[in-house]
Amino acid sequence: MDLLQLRYFQTVARYEHISRAAEELRIAQPSLSRAIARLEADLGATLFDRQGRRVRLNQYGVIFLRHVDRALSELDDGRRAVREARDTGLGRVSVASETLLTVTPLLGRFRAAHPRADVRLYQSNAEEMDRRLRAREVDFCVASQPLTGTNFESVELKREEVLLAVPYGHWLDGRERVTIPELADEPFVSTRVGHWQRALLDRLFAAEGLTPLLSCESDEPAASQDMISAGLGIGLIPAVSRQAGTETRVPVAWVHVDAPDCHRVLTLVWNRDTYLSEAALKFREFTLNTPFVTRHLPEPRGGQASDGPAPADAPRRL
Known part of the structure; x- marks a missing residue:
């Protein structure tokens, strides 16, 4: 069993289709089929039920995939940690938000406090933020809707x-x-x-x-x-x-x-199983200890609508 076989298995499990997996991996279908067969021989159990080029994860495949996902994710996190420590000192923090206006003041203050941090910002709707967190493409989401992944944690920032x-x-x-x-x-x-x-x-x-x-x-x-x-x-x-x-x-x-x-309720959401760089850890600490406020401007015309007294924006600790 080697790392390449595990990557192959993970891709076939995602598509449940040999030809599509082979196309993404850029290898010949027979080579991919042989790699999966060797992996199954090593494990002593079949991982897929086969129907031509179409395959379905069986009960053993579902069990094995859970561990493979975890192991490969840890390796990817390790590569990321080394790369970020080498390239930026503090590493990278990536944040997704439904509207950029919401997080711009916060990120500006964070960059001023930690100029060596590499900050990346993505605009995403709730469905995309949920996917990005699950796939570990971002460290945090500033969300205006509930994100309900089983491994997600959140703190209310502002109401x-x-x-x-x-x-x-x-x-x-x-x-x-x-x-x-x-x-x-x-x-x-x-x-x-x-x-x-x-x-x-x-x-x-x-x-x-x-x-x-x-x-x-x-x-x-x-x-x-x-x-x-x-x-x-x-x-x-x-x-x-x-x-x-x-x-x-x-x-x-x-x-x-x-x-x-x-x-609207703004929350900071993260996946507790995701590796967090030093920059990401500092961002979370900074966000949870900084009132989530925006600059106040003169009251506009019409309706006497106002925000009222400044809310107590101290975040709730989990």
């Missing part, structure tokens, strides 16, 4: 109200509060399914037995305010976006939504 943004001159411009039933016939600017804004919008409407009317669905949450300001619809926007965007652009009015749980 903030989500407001309704409307274009100036809209009938809600100047209103203090609005209920969901009042918005039943209003066109909404939102994100596609998979993003937290859409999940919140659908949940609030479903609680009233309603379905939101959508005028625009996008993959770019940061563009929502611009589209609302242009009169394409109304939309749910977190307080942090209002604070960051009002100073220079995006004129909209703000209204409180009179509905329970109309807020």
